[in-house]
């Protein structure tokens with residue numbers, strides 16, 4: 670079984686990013702990371718993203734707010750970041766505390782700075798197959814892993830477990846755009862095992878530690894594990910029982926070291942694209 674490590678995709682995206690950055694005048698584009706509260710997941714993602722983007726030669730500024738900030742206060746602060754011309758892109762760490770209406774924030778974010786595709790404008794573009802739309806970075810990272818490995822999706826049967834707006838749904842649209850035949854599964858799917866066994870490419874994004882083992886996999890299938898879970902021993906693991914795939918799957922991504930590491934590389938590329946588009950718009954005006 671081929672192990673599809675995320676590092677190969679990150680390295681390829683880094684090379685592309687370096688040429689985009691070299692062609693750009695002025696200071697390197699800046700990412701604003703917006704965080705409310707101190708959730709350990711958010712802090713760890715913020716650290717990882719900052720490290721990755723800085724290693725790409727990009728600038729990062731974190732904006733952190735107390736967990737009990739009111740919706741109105743947060744929206745005021747967010748509007749300033751949204752308008753700041755020095756900020757080329759925004760990453761909002763979600764979920765937000767319940768007093769802040771996430772839908773209102775998603776509708777307010779400048780779609781041109783919305784690097785993780787939370788704006789309805791970008792969701793609609795991704796739905797329509799418009800390449801100008803920013804897809805959520807993780808969904809795009811799945812496509813990058815397949816691309817790096819030279820695994821085409823055209824005409825393939827793709828099964829995605831999970832239908833969230835962050836992974837499952839946008840991934841289904843990216844797959845469809847590349848001419849895959851897509852099935853999306855969720856908690857109400859009847860006979861999940863049988864549906865998964867039909868997949869040439871199985872993408873797991875359910876958020877349930879090792880819920881899919883080799884009995885869900887067709888011989889020779891490619892398995893992409895998006896899940897990031899903590900098991901009963903406190904270890905990081907995916908939605909797929911990776912060990913059980915040996916001798917069954919043709920290729921699979923590990924957790925950690927798979928899709929997760931590519932997500933922030935895609936974020937870096939989105940930042941460069943956003944900055945390049947903003948500069949082009951200024952020149953045109």
Ligand code: NDP
Pocket residue numbers: 807830831832833834835836837854855856857858861874875876877880895896897898928929930932
């Ligand atoms: P959500 O909880 O929002 O969605 C999970 C989806 O999986 C839902 O659609 C749910 O179905 C479905 N699901 C859950 N359990 C089952 C089951 N037993 N059988 C079938 N379907 C099931 O999670 P996210 O999409 O946000 O994240 C999914 C995973 O990906 C998580 O482990 C998360 O940590 C990881 N992740 C990784 C990222 C990265 O690599 N950087 C970024 C984002 C997420 P239903 O709709 O019916 O409830």
